[in-house]
Amino acid sequence: MHPVVVITAASGGLGVSTLAAVTATVLARDSSPTLVDGAFGAGGLDATVAAEHVEGLRWGDLAEHEGTVDAARLREALPRGAVPTLAVRGPRPTPATVRDVVTGLAGLGPVVVDLPCSGRVPPVWAELADVVVVLVGLRPRWLRDGEAWAAALGERRESALLVTRGPRRAQRVSERAADHLGVPLLDHLADDAGVLRDEARGRGPRPKGPVGEVARTLAAALPTSTGPLVEHVLGLAS
Numbered sequence: 001m002h003p004v005v006v007i008t009a010a011s012g013g014l015g016v017s018t019l020a021a022v023t024a025t026v027l028a029r030d031s032s033p034t035l036v037d038g039a040f041g042a043g044g045l046d047a048t049v050a051a052e053h054v055e056g057l058r059w060g061d062l063a064e065h066e067g068t069v070d071a072a073r074l075r076e077a078l079p080r081g082a083v084p085t086l087a088v089r090g091p092r093p094t095p096a097t098v099r100d101v102v103t104g105l106a107g108l109g110p111v112v113v114d115l116p117c118s119g120r121v122p123p124v125w126a127e128l129a130d131v132v133v134v135l136v137g138l139r140p141r142w143l144r145d146g147e148a149w150a151a152a153l154g155e156r157r158e159s160a161l162l163v164t165r166g167p168r169r170a171q172r173v174s175e176r177a178a179d180h181l182g183v184p185l186l187d188h189l190a191d192d193a194g195v196l197r198d199e200a201r202g203r204g205p206r207p208k209g210p211v212g213e214v215a216r217t218l219a220a221a222l223p224t225s226t227g228p229l230v231e232h233v234l235g236l237a238s
Contacts, residue, residue, distance in 0.1 A: 002031070003222050006038065008115040009135040010020040010149035011142045014165045016135060017048040020114035021205045022215040025082040027222075030110030034075060036102065038125055039116045044088045048114075050204040051080025052165060056080070060090015065097050071104035071224055081204045092114050095124040102128050109223065117145075120152045131159050133186065133218065138166035148218075150181045161186040163214060179223050186221075187214045 005080070007020045022034060027033040037045035037059065046052045056079030062069075078084040105111050115125055121132055136146035142165075153160055162176040162183040168190035174178070178185035190210040199207060207215055 001103075002108070003130040004102060004106050004111045004113065005131055005133060005218070005222065006113040006121065006125050006129040007133045007135075008117075008121060009117045011135075011137055012117045014117075014135040014137055014142075015189065015195065016116050017045060017114045018131075018205045018211055019135070019163070019189065019215060020112050021045075021049050021081065022211050023218055023223040023230075024112040025109075025205075026209050026212070026215045027110050027112065028083050032075075033047050033083055034078070034105045034109065035081070035083050035085045036105070036111055036113045037086060038113040038122075038187065039118070040088055040092045042088060044091075046079055046081070046085055046087035046180070047112050048205070049085055050202055051079045051081040051085055051087075054081075056078035058087050058089035059093050062077060062087075062097055063075050063091035063093045065093075065100065067100060069101055069104040071108050073154060074101070075105060075108060095204065098124050099128065119149065121156060126156055129159065130226040131154075131161060131222075132156060133161050133163055134183065135163050135165050135189065136177065136181065138164055138170045138177060146158045146181050150183055153183075157183065160184075164188045165181050165191075167191055168205045168210070188219045 007016055009016045022238045024033045024035040057077045075084050078086055078169050102111055136142060162181050162185050164177055171188040174185055192209045194209050
């Protein structure tokens with residue numbers, strides 16, 4: 001099995017979907033990743049990767065599926081941005097369907113899950129995730145959100161990694177924030193106006209600039225199969 005990486009945030013607007021999409025794009029150079037939408041009831045991830053008009057299966061098409069999936073056929077049937085993307089649209093799948101689908105896709109390659117801010121990791125994603133990457137902003141209000149999120153982690157704290165978000169100059173306080181939250185630091189994601197320009201032009205996220213740097217740090221650190229991912233990531237990122 002390949003790793004399932006859930007990327008989320010303690011506050012809204014920190015760039016979770018962009019980081020997830022770019023991480024999957026970087027992973028595609030050496031493996032067969034799938035980008036998966038984990039926020040049921042929200043806007044589709046296919047819009048983020050500029051594939052909302054591309055034909056293919058969405059979560060709603062799988063809502064009534066039961067049992068083992070033919071992951072290779074499913075992956076071929078997904079719309080593609082830079083990588084195959086399973087986005088939200090239509091009826092909400094059951095937790096059992098989510099488990100079957102994600103487990104099947106993880107047999108083919110890494111699965112990167114975009115889970116926008118929800119205050120916690122829903123049980124099905126907590127069960128499936130080998131590592132949870134959480135973005136926490138370095139403004140006072142965002143740090144308070146980070147405190148609440150870290151407190152809700154419980155046993156998942158051992159498989160969580162922190163990415164701080166803010167101006168590049170704020171990177172110097174990232175380690176202090178990580179110590180305060182009790183979550184190991186992976187990297188700092190500096191603000192980048194280029195991301196907003198790409199979005200305004202209808203262009204999907206690209207592996208360049210600060211988001212590309214963080215995505216490469218995470219992608220290079222992940223092993224090819226599941227295991228003690230946090231220790232492996234921290235060993236390579238340090």
